[in-house]
Amino acid sequence: MSQPSNHNILLLGETGSGKSTLINYLANYFLDGSPDDLKIAIPTKYHSQNLQGSPKHSEQDINDQTKSKTEKCTLYCFEKNGKQYGFIDTPGLSDTSGVLKDNEHIANIITTAENIGSIAAIALVINGTVARVTVSLKNAIEQMRSAVPDVLLTNLVVVFTNCSADTVNFELSVLKPWTILERNIFYMNNNALRVAQKDWNNNQTKKEKLISQWKTSMEEIELMMEQIDQFGSMASNAFGEMYKLGNALTVQLNECQALIKQLHDKEKQYQDSLKALDQATIGIKTNSDYSKKVTKEEIVLIDTPYWNIVCRNCNRGSECCHDCWAVAVKFCGKFHNYVCTKCSCSLNFHYFERFKPKKEYKVVVEIDANKKQQYDKHTQTKARIEGELPKLSTNIESLKQSFDTQVQKIQNCCRSLKKIRSLGKFTVEQADVFMNILQDMHNLASIVGTADAKARLNYVDSLTEFI
Numbered sequence: 001m002s003q004p005s006n007h008n009i010l011l012l013g014e015t016g017s018g019k020s021t022l023i024n025y026l027a028n029y030f031l032d033g034s035p036d037d038l039k040i041a042i043p044t045k046y047h048s049q050n051l052q053g054s055p056k057h058s059e060q061d062i063n064d065q066t067k068s069k070t071e072k073c074t075l076y077c078f079e080k081n082g083k084q085y086g087f088i089d090t091p092g093l094s095d096t097s098g099v100l101k102d103n104e105h106i107a108n109i110i111t112t113a114e115n116i117g118s119i120a121a122i123a124l125v126i127n128g129t130v131a132r133v134t135v136s137l138k139n140a141i142e143q144m145r146s147a148v149p150d151v152l153l154t155n156l157v158v159v160f161t162n163c164s165a166d167t168v169n170f171e172l173s174v175l176k177p178w179t180i181l182e183r184n185i186f187y188m189n190n191n192a193l194r195v196a197q198k199d200w201n202n203n204q205t206k207k208e209k210l211i212s213q214w215k216t217s218m219e220e221i222e223l224m225m226e227q228i229d230q231f232g233s234m235a236s237n238a239f240g241e242m243y244k245l246g247n248a249l250t251v252q253l254n255e256c257q258a259l260i261k262q263l264h265d266k267e268k269q270y271q272d273s274l275k276a277l278d279q280a281t282i283g284i285k286t287n288s289d290y291s292k293k294v295t296k297e298e299i300v301l302i303d304t305p306y307w308n309i310v311c312r313n314c315n316r317g318s319e320c321c322h323d324c325w326a327v328a329v330k331f332c333g334k335f336h337n338y339v340c341t342k343c344s345c346s347l348n349f350h351y352f353e354r355f356k357p358k359k360e361y362k363v364v365v366e367i368d369a370n371k372k373q374q375y376d377k378h379t380q381t382k383a384r385i386e387g388e389l390p391k392l393s394t395n396i397e398s399l400k401q402s403f404d405t406q407v408q409k410i411q412n413c414c415r416s417l418k419k420i421r422s423l424g425k426f427t428v429e430q431a432d433v434f435m436n437i438l439q440d441m442h443n444l445a446s447i448v449g450t451a452d453a454k455a456r457l458n459y460v461d462s463l464t465e466f467i
Contacts, residue, residue: 015092
């Protein structure tokens with residue numbers, strides 16, 4: 001870029017609006033060019049660059065109207081009546097390369113404006129033949145608003161290209177809330193550069209019409225320069241402050257989005273843990289009867305000082321013959337036909353012993369192994385969750401404080417930006433991040449359902465005024 005001039009004019013416009021063509025018309029105005037002797041600072045489809053000392057252009061495919069032909073800001077300096085003028089040709093906005101490319105262009109424009117030191121005027125270059133506001137044009141206008149600080153709003157001019165005051169189709173209401181005074185609106189019919197010289201040079205009618213349009217456009221440029229002279233220059237440091245705040249806002253929004261995702265995940269984990277704790281508590285209660293007391297019969301042997309006949313087959317809990325004095329079992333009176341009359345077992349199962357069986361009843365505890373396993377599992381789960389919940393709660397509170405602090409930073413940054421650029425809103429990228437934050441907040445409120453979460457949602461929702 002060449003050295004800044006006394007009067008620097010920043011050109012802003014949609015891709016294909018005619019900024020570079022305006023530079024060529026300005027070159028002809030300052031250097032006394034004519035349709036027969038065109039001064040070309042920036043090459044076009046039909047004309048090559050022919051000005052010595054002009055900046056090396058960064059023009060891309062000059063035949064593609066959907067992409068910005070100017071890839072970087074370039075300063076073109078001219079002099080007239082002892083005054084120096086610098087026109088900053090900027091990359092076109094809202095082209096088909098997408099939002100990231102537009103963000104790159106806006107950053108380039110703002111940095112250039114800051115570095116140049118002072119700005120006399122900002123010229124909004126608009127294709128005057130456009131009757132319907134396209135999405136592309138709407139985006140370009142929004143981006144232009146985001147690039148213009150309030151201090152320069154009174155120094156705005158509009159240049160309608162490809163038309164005259166009688167043929168312009170563009171509705172100025174589209175630029176609202178910007179208010180452009182009639183004396184700051186100019187028209188330029190750039191047919192001399194839009195068509196090949198051979199197409200009109202041999203046709204007297206076309207040539208006369210083109211020369212008339214040329215003369216009118218030069219008169220419009222004369223009026224525009226007189227108006228810009230009256231503006232005076234203003235320091236361009238507001239661009240730098242605006243750029244820094246815009247970058248800070250982008251960083252803060254991204255950090256806020258990361259925090260709300262963490263908070264959402266931790267809150268969900270906390271709620272899931274509460275549900276799991278309830279399930280564990282129910283499981284403990286359901287399986288708490290895994291043990292029960294049961295009375296069982298038991299045969300014990302009691303020593304005796306005398307001999308008893310007992311049965312090894314049935315051992316029913318008592319002796320078959322108490323204190324028997326028979327010399328042999330078969331001679332015991334308790335037997336008839338070799339069968340015990342007490343237990344009905346065969347003689348062969350009976351023998352003498354110096355003890356007697358006795359029935360006793362004991363209360364024992366029986367364990368249901370499956371229920372015990374479930375009880376232990378739920379008890380361990382309950383203990384683990386009860387240990388985790390306080391840590392989770394602490395993490396959540398910490399994230400809430402960090403999130404609230406970040407939202408406050410965003411709010412402060414937006415307010416600071418409003419002081420510099422009252423008509424600007426979030427960039428498309430910033431608005432997308434903010435809407436994601438808002439959606440995550442809605443999801444969080446639906447998970448938690450507390451007054452605290454809803455109040456935080458309303459607090460974040462209040463930032464929509466900056467979109």
